[in-house]
Amino acid sequence: MISYIVRRLLWMIPTLFFVALITFILMHAAPGGPWDRDLSARQVDPRTQELLNKEFGLDKPLFINTEGGNPLDSQFFNYIGGALRGNLGPSYRQRGMNVEDILFKPPEGKPIWNSKFGYSLRLGLLALGLAVLFGIPLGTIGALRRNTVIDYFSLLISTIGISVPSFVLAIFLIVLLAGRLKLIKIVQQDWSSPGAWIVPGVILGFGTFAFITRLTRSQMLEVMQQDYVRTARAKGLSEKVVVARHMLRNALIPVVTIIGPALAGLVTGSFIIEQMFSFPGSGREFVQSISRRDYSMIMGTTLLYAVLVALANLTVDITYGFLDPRIKVGK
Amino acid sequence: MGALLEVKDLRTQFFTQDGVVNAVNGISYTLDEGETLGIVGESGCGKSVGVMSLIRLIPMPPGKVVGGEVWFEGRDLLKLDDDEIRQVRGNRIAMIFQDPMTSLNPVLTVGRQISEALELHLGLDKQQARRRSQELLELVGIPGAEGRLDNYPHQFSGGMRQRVMIAMGLSCNPQVLIADEPTTALDVTIQAQIVDLVKRLREELGMAIIWITHDLGVVAGLAHRMIVMYAGFIVEEATVKELYSNPRHPYTLGLLGSLPRLDEDRPERLRSIEGLPPDLIDLPVGCPFYARCTWRIERCLQENPPLAFVAHQHKAACWVDVTGVTA
Numbered sequence A: 001m002i003s004y005i006v007r008r009l010l011w012m013i014p015t016l017f018f019v020a021l022i023t024f025i026l027m028h029a030a031p032g033g034p035w036d037r038d039l040s041a042r043q044v045d046p047r048t049q050e051l052l053n054k055e056f057g058l059d060k061p062l063f064i065n066t067e068g069g070n071p072l073d074s075q076f077f078n079y080i081g082g083a084l085r086g087n088l089g090p091s092y093r094q095r096g097m098n099v100e101d102i103l104f105k106p107p108e109g110k111p112i113w114n115s116k117f118g119y120s121l122r123l124g125l126l127a128l129g130l131a132v133l134f135g136i137p138l139g140t141i142g143a144l145r146r147n148t149v150i151d152y153f154s155l156l157i158s159t160i161g162i163s164v165p166s167f168v169l170a171i172f173l174i175v176l177l178a179g180r181l182k183l184i185k186i187v188q189q190d191w192s193s194p195g196a197w198i199v200p201g202v203i204l205g206f207g208t209f210a211f212i213t214r215l216t217r218s219q220m221l222e223v224m225q226q227d228y229v230r231t232a233r234a235k236g237l238s239e240k241v242v243v244a245r246h247m248l249r250n251a252l253i254p255v256v257t258i259i260g261p262a263l264a265g266l267v268t269g270s271f272i273i274e275q276m277f278s279f280p281g282s283g284r285e286f287v288q289s290i291s292r293r294d295y296s297m298i299m300g301t302t303l304l305y306a307v308l309v310a311l312a313n314l315t316v317d318i319t320y321g322f323l324d325p326r327i328k329v330g331k
Numbered sequence B: 001m002g003a004l005l006e007v008k009d010l011r012t013q014f015f016t017q018d019g020v021v022n023a024v025n026g027i028s029y030t031l032d033e034g035e036t037l038g039i040v041g042e043s044g045c046g047k048s049v050g051v052m053s054l055i056r057l058i059p060m061p062p063g064k065v066v067g068g069e070v071w072f073e074g075r076d077l078l079k080l081d082d083d084e085i086r087q088v089r090g091n092r093i094a095m096i097f098q099d100p101m102t103s104l105n106p107v108l109t110v111g112r113q114i115s116e117a118l119e120l121h122l123g124l125d126k127q128q129a130r131r132r133s134q135e136l137l138e139l140v141g142i143p144g145a146e147g148r149l150d151n152y153p154h155q156f157s158g159g160m161r162q163r164v165m166i167a168m169g170l171s172c173n174p175q176v177l178i179a180d181e182p183t184t185a186l187d188v189t190i191q192a193q194i195v196d197l198v199k200r201l202r203e204e205l206g207m208a209i210i211w212i213t214h215d216l217g218v219v220a221g222l223a224h225r226m227i228v229m230y231a232g233f234i235v236e237e238a239t240v241k242e243l244y245s246n247p248r249h250p251y252t253l254g255l256l257g258s259l260p261r262l263d264e265d266r267p268e269r270l271r272s273i274e275g276l277p278p279d280l281i282d283l284p285v286g287c288p289f290y291a292r293c294t295w296r297i298e299r300c301l302q303e304n305p306p307l308a309f310v311a312h313q314h315k316a317a318c319w320v321d322v323t324g325v326t327a
Helices: A001-029 A044-058 A075-084 A100-103 A116-145 A149-163 A166-180 A194-224 A227-234 A238-266 A271-276 A283-292 A296-325 B047-054 B082-088 B109-121 B124-141 B158-170 B188-205 B215-220 B238-246 B250-257 B298-302
Strands: B003-016 B018-032 B034-038 B062-073 B093-096 B175-182 B209-213 B225-230 B233-239 B306-313 B314-316
Touching: A001 A075, A001 A296, A075 B175, A100 A116, A100 B215, A116 A149, A116 A194, A116 A271, A116 A283, A149 A194, A166 A194, A166 A227, A166 A271, A166 B250, A194 A238, A194 A271, A194 B238, A194 B306, A227 A238, A271 A283, A283 A296, A296 B093, A296 B225, B018 B047, B018 B062, B018 B209, B018 B233, B034 B047, B034 B215, B047 B062, B047 B093, B047 B175, B047 B209, B093 B158, B109 B124, B109 B158, B124 B158, B158 B175, B158 B188, B209 B215, B215 B238, B225 B238, B225 B298, B233 B238
Parallel strands: B034 B209, B034 B225, B093 B175, B175 B209
Antiparallel strands: B003 B018, B003 B062, B225 B233, B233 B314, B306 B314
C-alpha cells in the first residue's frame, strides 16, 4: 500500500512537468505580453520594456538556449528550476510580490487558512459538504419513493442545478436575498462570520449537489433491482437495514469516486462566484492573471490546481479499495 | 403427517404499462412436514412468482397478490403485517435463489451475510453468530470455514457460493426451505454435489423443501411429490413415481418427451413442444395449453379444465384421458 502511494506520488512528477510544458506553450502562443496596457491608458515605453524583460529574464529564449552558454538557460527551464526550489517567481503585475506569497501568504497576523488559496479551499470544501449532505439523502429518497411527489421534486431541483449556470443563480440570489429581502450584503466585506459564506457556498455547490442527487438516484434504482437485495429481504431484515447495509453500500461507490474530482473542480472553478461576491480567493487571481498575461502567476496557479486534481484522484483510488473489496489497490 | 403449509387459490398479478400480467392464476397445494415438493415448468410459467408470493417477496409495485390464502403455523401469511411476515422470512421459511453469482452482496463478507439473520432472528451476539456461521459453513462442506468467514463472495467459486447461500438459508433452522432453481446456474457436476448436499441436510435437519426447477432430471431423485405448472396454473400434481410412469396431462407428456435419453438404442432428435405459451396479459378462456396440444377437443376451447383426481394421489387438469400413451 505504501509503495503504491509512493509510486503514485512519483508519477505526479512527469505529470506536473507536462502540465507546466503545455501551459507554458499555450501561454506564449497567446498574443501580447505582461507589459501591454489598455490602449487608452498610458503605454510602457519600449526602452522600459526592454529593461523589464532583462530584469525578469524574459529576453532569454523560451525553451533551449542556442546562443552559447548553458543550453538550459532558457525561460522555461529557469522557471522549472525555480519551482523545484519552491520559488514560483515574481508576479509581473503585482509589484514586489512573489506568486507563492499571493496565493499562500495570509494577511498580517492571520492564520494560514486566511490566505487566498485558503479561502478558496474552504469555500470549495463548504460547497462540497453541502452537496454531499443534501445530494445523497435526496437521491436516495427519490429512488426509494420513485414516481412520487418527493421524487419529482428531487428531479426538478437537480435538473435546475444541472442546467442553470452558477452565475445566473448567483445574480438571482443576490437580487433576491440582498436586493429585496436585505438578508445579506450585496458586497460582503467581512468574511469572518460563517453566515456570509452560506450563499456563495450554496451557489458554488449547487451543480455538484444536483449531479450527486442524480447519480445517487440512478445508482440506487439499479441496486434496488439486484438479486442480493431480494436475498436480504428474504432473510427477514427490516427495510431500514436493507437500505442502509445492502443498498447504500453498493450504490455509493460511484458517488464517492466523483467526490475527489468534484472537490478539485469546486476549488479551481470558483472564480465566477468569487468575482460576483468579491470573495478574496485564488480563483480571481487565476482568471485575472490570464487576461493580464501575468506569466508566472498563470504557471503557478495552473500547477497548484494540477497538484490538487492529482491528489484528489489518488485519494479516490485509495478509498475505492476500502469501499469495494473486489478492487485491490496497490498491486 | 399434517400439512405444514397450505396454499389456497393463490393469485398474483403484475400491473404493467402493457396491461395486467396474470402470473399465478389460482393455485392450491399443500406441503407436508419433511416433504420435498418439486415444482416444474418452463420459464415464465409462474413457478418463482408463485413461491415468492408465499412470503410476499414479489416487488410491489408492480406485483400484487390479489387473492388466496397461505396457511402456515395457524396463520394466513398473506394477512400478516410487515413486521410479522419479516419474522417468518429467513426464520421459519427460508429461501435460496437461482444465481449465486448475483444473489450475494458483493461488498459484505460472507460471515456478515450469514450472521445478520442469526443476530436478527435468534438474538445471538456477534461472537455467537460468528461461531454459528462457521458451523454452518462446515455443515455445507466449505473447507477451511473459519478463514472463509472473512472472504467476500467474489473469492468463492459458483458452487461454493451456492453452498454459502444454502448455509444462509438454513441458518435459523427453518421449517420450510424454498429453493428457486438453485442448480440452474451451475455446471452439471456441481449440480450433483448441491443436490447431494441438500439431500444430506434434509436427513439431518428434517425441513420441508419446495424445489423449483425446469430440469425434470435433477428433481426426480430429490422430490417426493411434483407439481407441473403451465401459464400460472397447476396442470398436474402427483408423486414422483406416478408422474414419471403415468403422466396424465399432455404438457407433462411433452416435457417428459423432450428429455434426452441415454438408454435408447437409436438416439432420435429431441422432441420439443411446438408453439409458445399463451400471453399472460390476455389469457384464453379455455385451456391455456390448447394451442399447443395434440389431444385438443372442442370443449378445451370453451372451458378451462379444473385440477381433478385422476388416480390415487394424482391430479391433472385435462378433459381428455391420455392414459397409456407413452411419452
